[in-house]
Amino acid sequence: MKKQNFALGCLAILIAGLASAAMRPAADMAGTWVGNIKFTSEDDDQLTLVLTKSAAGYAGIINDALGFIKKGTPLTDVKAEDKTIRFGFTIIFETGGQSIEMILTLDGDKLAGTLASKEKGSSQEFEFVRKK
Numbered sequence: 001m002k003k004q005n006f007a008l009g010c011l012a013i014l015i016a017g018l019a020s021a022a023m024r025p026a027a028d029m030a031g032t033w034v035g036n037i038k039f040t041s042e043d044d045d046q047l048t049l050v051l052t053k054s055a056a057g058y059a060g061i062i063n064d065a066l067g068f069i070k071k072g073t074p075l076t077d078v079k080a081e082d083k084t085i086r087f088g089f090t091i092i093f094e095t096g097g098q099s100i101e102m103i104l105t106l107d108g109d110k111l112a113g114t115l116a117s118k119e120k121g122s123s124q125e126f127e128f129v130r131k132k
Contacts, residue, residue, distance in 0.1 A: 027083040027106045029058060033128035037064075037115070049111075049128055051085070062089050085111070102126065 030053040037045050043066055051060040060075045068091050075087040083106040091098045098120065104113035109130040116123035 028053070029080065029083075029085055029106055029111065032131040033111055034131050035126060035128040037124075037126065047128070048131075058085060058087075060087070068093065083107075084113075104128065 030051050033049040033051070035047050035049075037047055045068065046065040047062060047069070048064070049060060049062050051058050058078050058080045060078065061072050062075060063069050063071045063073060069089065070092060073089050075089055078085070078087040080086075084103065085106075086101070086103045088099060088101045091100055099118040101116045101118065102113065103116075104111040104126075111128040111130075113126065114123045115126040
């Protein structure tokens with residue numbers, strides 16, 4: 001009898017935990033985000049990321065203050081799961097374009113992760129802060 005009560009108690013705790021997790025709202029990454037980066041050796045640049053949420057997931061645009069990223073450049077291959085979002089975009093330089101992939105994780109009012117250039121095979125840490 002004691003074992004049965006213990007098992008039922010454990011089951012009740014497990015069910016309560018699963019219900020609590022299911023009721024927690026999904027991470028909301030929609031909004032305007034800003035972050036600083038060096039695209040060239042001399043110039044600091046500011047990226048602005050605008051994420052919108054729809055029934056199908058997230059979409060968005062990205063641009064920068066120096067004009068390397070054309071204003072309103074759409075994000076491509078956007079995938080979001082839990083607190084992580086992955087997307088791509090293209091930067092146009094005088095010498096050609098670069099495909100960029102970002103993988104970012106939401107932590108409060110920050111989206112932090114990596115920015116990687118497919119052509120250069122390089123990556124760097126990057127952080128956006130939610131614009132209020």
